Amino acid sequence: MKQSLFENRHKAQWTQFALMLDRLERGKGTSRLDGFPREYRQLCQHLALARERGYSSFLVDSLQQQVLRGHQQLYRHRSRLGPRIAAFILADFPRLVREQWRFVLAASLMFFGSLIGFACLVYLFPDLIYNLIPAEQVSQMQGMYDPVAGHLGRSAERAASEDWVMFGFYIMHNIGIAFQTFASGLLFGLGSAFFLFFNGLMIGAVAGHLTQIGYGQTFWSFVIGHGAFELSAIALAGAAGLQLGWALVAPGRLRRAEALRVAARKSVLLICGVMLFLLIAAFIEAYWSSMTGPAPITKYLVGAALWVLVALYLLLAGRTRHAPE
Amino acid sequence: MLESTALPRKATLSPPLDTRFQVETPEGIDLPLRPAGLMVRALAFAIDLGLRGLILGLLFIVLAFLGKLGAGLGSILLFGVSWWYMVLFEVLNQGRSPGKQWMGLRVVQDDGTPIGWSASLLRNLLRVVDLLPFGYCLGALSCLLHPNFKRLGDLAAGTLVIYRERPLARPQLPEAEPQRAAFPLTLPEQRAILGFAERQHELSEARALEVASILAQPLQVPAPRAVTHLNGIARGLLGPT
Numbered sequence: 363m364k365q366s367l368f369e370n371r372h373k374a375q376w377t378q379f380a381l382m383l384d385r386l387e388r389g390k391g392t393s394r395l396d397g398f399p400r401e402y403r404q405l406c407q408h409l410a411l412a413r414e415r416g417y418s419s420f421l422v423d424s425l426q427q428q429v430l431r432g433h434q435q436l437y438r439h440r441s442r443l444g445p446r447i448a449a450f451i452l453a454d455f456p457r458l459v460r461e462q463w464r465f466v467l468a469a470s471l472m473f474f475g476s477l478i479g480f481a482c483l484v485y486l487f488p489d490l491i492y493n494l495i496p497a498e499q500v501s502q503m504q505g506m507y508d509p510v511a512g513h514l515g516r517s518a519e520r521a522a523s524e525d526w527v528m529f530g531f532y533i534m535h536n537i538g539i540a541f542q543t544f545a546s547g548l549l550f551g552l553g554s555a556f557f558l559f560f561n562g563l564m565i566g567a568v569a570g571h572l573t574q575i576g577y578g579q580t581f582w583s584f585v586i587g588h589g590a591f592e593l594s595a596i597a598l599a600g601a602a603g604l605q606l607g608w609a610l611v612a613p614g615r616l617r618r619a620e621a622l623r624v625a626a627r628k629s630v631l632l633i634c635g636v637m638l639f640l641l642i643a644a645f646i647e648a649y650w651s652s653m654t655g656p657a658p659i660t661k662y663l664v665g666a667a668l669w670v671l672v673a674l675y676l677l678l679a680g681r682t683r684h685a686p687e
Numbered sequence: 688m689l690e691s692t693a694l695p696r697k698a699t700l701s702p703p704l705d706t707r708f709q710v711e712t713p714e715g716i717d718l719p720l721r722p723a724g725l726m727v728r729a730l731a732f733a734i735d736l737g738l739r740g741l742i743l744g745l746l747f748i749v750l751a752f753l754g755k756l757g758a759g760l761g762s763i764l765l766f767g768v769s770w771w772y773m774v775l776f777e778v779l780n781q782g783r784s785p786g787k788q789w790m791g792l793r794v795v796q797d798d799g800t801p802i803g804w805s806a807s808l809l810r811n812l813l814r815v816v817d818l819l820p821f822g823y824c825l826g827a828l829s830c831l832l833h834p835n836f837k838r839l840g841d842l843a844a845g846t847l848v849i850y851r852e853r854p855l856a857r858p859q860l861p862e863a864e865p866q867r868a869a870f871p872l873t874l875p876e877q878r879a880i881l882g883f884a885e886r887q888h889e890l891s892e893a894r895a896l897e898v899a900s901i902l903a904q905p906l907q908v909p910a911p912r913a914v915t916h917l918n919g920i921a922r923g924l925l926g927p928t
Contacts, residue, residue: 366927
């Protein structure tokens with residue numbers, strides 16, 4: 363068949379298809395598109411024919427463009443975001459954490475290990491703090507948690523707007539750290555390991571120092587509440603990073619690039635959960651932890667309850683078969 | 688051992704000479720994508736960077752009037768713009784951030800489908816590693832070394848930055864009497880002759896003659912008439928309009 367005849371015979375169909383594509387791409391009037399997959403396959407056949415019969419580049423190229431656009435519309439992932447987020451929070455995220463327990467365990471050991479280790483070391487050898495953290499930063503920390511000041515380093519009566527300031531700051535700062543911890547895992551996991559260790563060191567040293575000089579009450583009652591979410595989130599972000607790195611170190615039966623892609627798909631879900639945790643943590647930190655009204659014992663109790671809650675959530679949620687799908 | 692028994696994939700297709708990247712669709716069609724190189728991507732990124740700076744600058748001026756509330760909102764905005772700007776544009780605007788749109792690029796998955804939330808988040812989070820040790824060194828290196836110009840974030844997320852296809856204008860074939868070639872033409876030869884006719888307006892007359900006269904002898908025509916003869920064959924191949 364000559365090219366002109368071929369073109370004339372199918373021209374109407376192609377214009378029709380182009381109209382459908384336009385509507386799909388603009389996301390409007392998508393109700394009258396029942397025939398789209400059939401039309402698309404027809405177009406694919408036309409393209410194959412055009413190539414096989416050696417028609418001109420113009421025809422082949424323009425058919426190719428149409429097929430590419432159709433391909434992108436037909437195979438795009440459309441899913442309702444709402445139910446997926448609910449399912450993710452209620453079941454998929456804790457399941458994923460349990461599935462990746464090796465990485466979570468390794469990251470937790472690095473992070474909490476260095477945290478507790480340095481807290482003990484600084485508690486036992488007080489001078490060590492000045493080798494780890496610059497002196498002015500130490501005195502700044504001391505100022506913030508000074509029990510004599512009676513509040514947490516900020517003005518005596520905090521206005522609601524100031525909670526806002528801190529809320530914004532915590533979100534930016536903490537999620538930034540989590541993202542960094544995760545992303546640097548691409549360097550064969552070394553970056554994540556470093557950030558886990560380093561953050562553990564800083565937090566541990568400060569905690570040990572403040573406890574040692576007798577500011578323990580103000581410090582621990584402040585951090586215990588949001589720490590449940592914040593510290594576990596950092597550990598989980600590290601776990602996601604380690605997973606990336608491990609895919610490069612030991613790709614198994616896949617090629618390295620392929621292994622990385624598979625691992626990345628899972629670890630990005632972990633990061634979504636981490637963001638959720640950090641949002642909650644920022645909220646608690648800005649609105650609950652900074653309150654000076656409740657007695658320390660209340661804060662300890664609430665903090666302990668939050669830790670238990672996080673542990674139970676990660677260990678138990680989504681275990682039933684009929685978890686919301 | 689396994690590999691030797693498996694049929695070689697796409698055995699009939701020779702790899703393209705240029706940087707095109709073939710995607711095989713479930714319909715059995717090979718779609719060529721054109722990956723974008725380092726320079727154009729760097730320009731797109733620079734545009735995005737400038738735009739982000741502009742957005743933040745304007746917002747901060749507005750927020751400065753709001754006092755403490757403004758400071759809180761400001762840091763949330765800073766977070767949003769620095770981490771989510773790319774992701775939101777890529778997912779909601781068919782893989783195009785403003786800079787990419789400007790440069791005629793878009794991001795797609797490796798299989799040519801539109802980019803989704805998780806892939807976009809991943810490739811933009813891993814930008815941090817591409818930035819190491821300074822000024823996109825790792826990203827640029829990986830981009831230069833990879834056959835499809837992927838930076839590390841693209842490798843992990845399985846995404847590809849490609850040139851957006853531009854609408855084609857129908858070329859005018861030069862007027863000529865339809866003719867039959869002196870010998871049967873193979874398919875690549877047919878396409879070459881059609882291509883010559885379609886793209887003749889891009890060539891100077893002298894160059895068209897020079898190219899066509901190579902074929903004068905096999906076509907058994909005198910060299911000065913080769914161009915018209917080729918156009919005639921192209922017309923003949925195309926059929927009556």
